[in-house]
Amino acid sequence: MLTGTTSEAYAPSTPSLPSTPHRLRKPVNALFLLIVALVLSSAASLFYLRHGSLNSPLPLSKSTPTQLPAEMRRGLDIILNPQDHNSRPPKTFHHNWIITAALRRPDGVAKRVYLINDQFPGPTLEARSGDTLIIRIENTLEDEGLSIHWHGLHMRGQNEFDGADGLTQCPIAPGASFTYQITISDEQHGTFWYHAHQQVQRADGLYGGLIVHNPVSQDAANSHRIEYDEERLLLIGDWYHRPADDVLKWYMRAGSFGMEPVPDSMIINGLGSYNCSLAVPARPVDCLQLDEEQTPGALIDPTRRYRYRIINTSSLSGITVRIDEAAQTAIEVDGGHSVKTGTARAVGVLHPGERVDIVVTWLSSRNQLAMLQVVLDDESFRYPNSALSKTQAFPVTLVTPSPPSSKPAEPAPPGIQASIDIQRALPEVSSGHQHFPLTANKTLVIYTTTLKLARLSNIPHGFMNHTSYKPQSNPPQPVISLPRTAWDDNQFIPYIFTSAGPVWVDIVINNLDDGGHPFHLHGYDFYVLATYAADFGWGSYNPFSLALPPGGKFNLANPVKKDTVFIPRHGYAVLRFLADNPGIWMLHCHLLWHQASGMAMGLHIGSDETWAFPDDEGKGQRASQLCRSSNRHPSL
Numbered sequence: 051m052l053t054g055t056t057s058e059a060y061a062p063s064t065p066s067l068p069s070t071p072h073r074l075r076k077p078v079n080a081l082f083l084l085i086v087a088l089v090l091s092s093a094a095s096l097f098y099l100r101h102g103s104l105n106s107p108l109p110l111s112k113s114t115p116t117q118l119p120a121e122m123r124r125g126l127d128i129i130l131n132p133q134d135h136n137s138r139p140p141k142t143f144h145h146n147w148i149i150t151a152a153l154r155r156p157d158g159v160a161k162r163v164y165l166i167n168d169q170f171p172g173p174t175l176e177a178r179s180g181d182t183l184i185i186r187i188e189n190t191l192e193d194e195g196l197s198i199h200w201h202g203l204h205m206r207g208q209n210e211f212d213g214a215d216g217l218t219q220c221p222i223a224p225g226a227s228f229t230y231q232i233t234i235s236d237e238q239h240g241t242f243w244y245h246a247h248q249q250v251q252r253a254d255g256l257y258g259g260l261i262v263h264n265p266v267s268q269d270a271a272n273s274h275r276i277e278y279d280e281e282r283l284l285l286i287g288d289w290y291h292r293p294a295d296d297v298l299k300w301y302m303r304a305g306s307f308g309m310e311p312v313p314d315s316m317i318i319n320g321l322g323s324y325n326c327s328l329a330v331p332a333r334p335v336d337c338l339q340l341d342e343e344q345t346p347g348a349l350i351d352p353t354r355r356y357r358y359r360i361i362n363t364s365s366l367s368g369i370t371v372r373i374d375e376a377a378q379t380a381i382e383v384d385g386g387h388s389v390k391t392g393t394a395r396a397v398g399v400l401h402p403g404e405r406v407d408i409v410v411t412w413l414s415s416r417n418q419l420a421m422l423q424v425v426l427d428d429e430s431f432r433y434p435n436s437a438l439s440k441t442q443a444f445p446v447t448l449v450t451p452s453p454p455s456s457k458p459a460e461p462a463p464p465g466i467q468a469s470i471d472i473q474r475a476l477p478e479v480s481s482g483h484q485h486f487p488l489t490a491n492k493t494l495v496i497y498t499t500t501l502k503l504a505r506l507s508n509i510p511h512g513f514m515n516h517t518s519y520k521p522q523s524n525p526p527q528p529v530i531s532l533p534r535t536a537w538d539d540n541q542f543i544p545y546i547f548t549s550a551g552p553v554w555v556d557i558v559i560n561n562l563d564d565g566g567h568p569f570h571l572h573g574y575d576f577y578v579l580a581t582y583a584a585d586f587g588w589g590s591y592n593p594f595s596l597a598l599p600p601g602g603k604f605n606l607a608n609p610v611k612k613d614t615v616f617i618p619r620h621g622y623a624v625l626r627f628l629a630d631n632p633g634i635w636m637l638h639c640h641l642l643w644h645q646a647s648g649m650a651m652g653l654h655i656g657s658d659e660t661w662a663f664p665d666d667e668g669k670g671q672r673a674s675q676l677c678r679s680s681n682r683h684p685s686l
């Protein structure tokens with residue numbers, strides 16, 4: 051059976067339909083009610099709208115509105131509420147999260163997923179720059195520890211709440227609780243997300259959106275060229291029907307030959323639509339065939355412009371998002387970094403961990419239905435999985451309010467492109483050498499690859515230089531609670547000394563593999579000075595040799611700023627950042643199977659090489675307290 055619970059996370063509890071095209075306008079409920087009336091009374095209406103959210107009668111509906119059965123509420127919309135955050139002073143939010151797991155059918159196939167307060171995906175956190183989030187997490191799982199990372203937030207002065215299992219904390223043990231304290235810096239706003247950072251729980255749904263709205267006072271400096279009326283969130287990712295533990299076990303054996311497990315399905319905001327007939331006999335699934343009307347979809351007013359904040363929550367797959375009946379313009383990448391792109395019908399490829407914010411304008415069309423297409427990038431798929439449809443379409447129902455108040459949908463703008471290559475997006479204004487020196491003070495060179503070594507029984511392991519990461523286990527305490535000399539052999543954490551003035555760091559990450567790796571650095575944003583993919587050879591760059599970079603000169607004029615960067619196969623990326631946030635910060639591939647098999651390391655940034663954190667206000671002790679009762683995953 052389908053459960054109604056899954057719809058809770060995306061049911062529009064406080065929908066807002068501003069009256070004029072400006073993103074800061076207050077809600078106008080009348081318009082919304084009108085739309086609701088039309089939708090519920092229309093035979094073509096396929097979607098959910100929670101009756102409970104309506105506070106007044108539906109004046110224009112002649113027929114009695116019928117509440118769709120819970121299992122048919124398949125709405126994709128997570129409606130964001132910037133108006134509740136961007137013009138108030140900073141404040142502190144308290145959340146209490148209970149973590150459980152239960153069987154759900156996100157795409158029709160039964161699977162055990164993690165729930166936060168009974169929701170999958172977890173609750174969407176909305177805040178503004180300068181807010182403090184105090185989140186108490188109670189782990190009621192039977193036999194698994196867990197930790198949560200706040201992807202993209204700098205966590206300045208809050209290293210111990212970064213959530214990186216093994217580096218900054220032990221897992222929260224079953225039955226235990228832990229309170230994360232997160233003060234969002236005044237400089238940060240944009241699209242973030244939170245997700246499990248212990249083993250592979252992220253692939254079983256332990257994640258959610260975290261949106262930091264830009265305060266109005268900063269708008270003059272950060273205003274977007276393109277206005278919009280409403281904001282929506284799209285958590286889009288691949289989906290495995292097997293438990294992630296089993297998927298990882300399948301990968302981490304000699305017989306996988308290092309071929310990453312190809313997903314079975316895809317979901318948006320926790321919902322998908324799987325064609326049961328595709329399931330392969332070798333891997334039976336408990337599949338409930340959803341009919342066409344149960345395909346999850348969105349509901350929009352085509353006279354309005356929408357800002358979609360898109361997060362790739364995949365374990366493996368890059369995604370391209372395409373809407374033929376709309377014009378998309380990308381305005382920001384990752385945590386609020388402005389980019390300038392043309393207008394196109396599609397945007398991609400967005401890799402796991404990356405975010406892009408797009409503004410969508412609906413083009414004039416007689417259709418009442420648009421299709422949101424998601425294409426999974428098959429670069430990482432090394433074998434065919436006939437169970438998977440790589441391209442899937444989700445209906446977007448266009449509901450125009452009453453004709454007198456509506457303006458016609460816009461005609462297609464001239465010069466609309468087929469696709470925006472988001473990997474090549476650059477900021478509009480020069481962002482580079484005004485902000486950093488022409489050369490860095492310190493340069494790190496990293497080589498990363500997946501190896502199947504005889505000494506590791508030919509099981510694929512990710513390596514960063516010569517180290518394959520595992521959470522610190524001897525002694526079993528997070529490294530921030532231990533002096534450097536006590537760290538075990540699975541830790542590769544170069545030291546960056548910072549007390550002699552500003553230290554700009556270049557990291558050259560060479561990718562020796564024949565597939566790309568999206569790398570994420572905790573605690574920082576970085577400028578992407580170069581990325582390169584070789585047509586032949588290794589495509590590596592060693593800045594300590596006399597040879598010029600194979601990819602040519604760095605972009606010092608207007609490099610894009612990011613926290614997650616895709617490093618092409620047989621190529622490299624050069625990243626530059628100011629090492630001004632002391633702590634131990636993880637740097638890892640965001641492909642979950644690579645991360646879990648060791649493609650991770652840390653950066654130790656500070657002014658004390660011995661790593662003085664254990665004595666720093668007891669933070670190290672606090673970080674290690676969890677370890678006493680911690681029950682790390684048995685596969686480690």
Ligand SMILES: [Cu+2]
Pocket residue numbers: 566567568639640641644645649
């Ligand atoms: Cu990778």
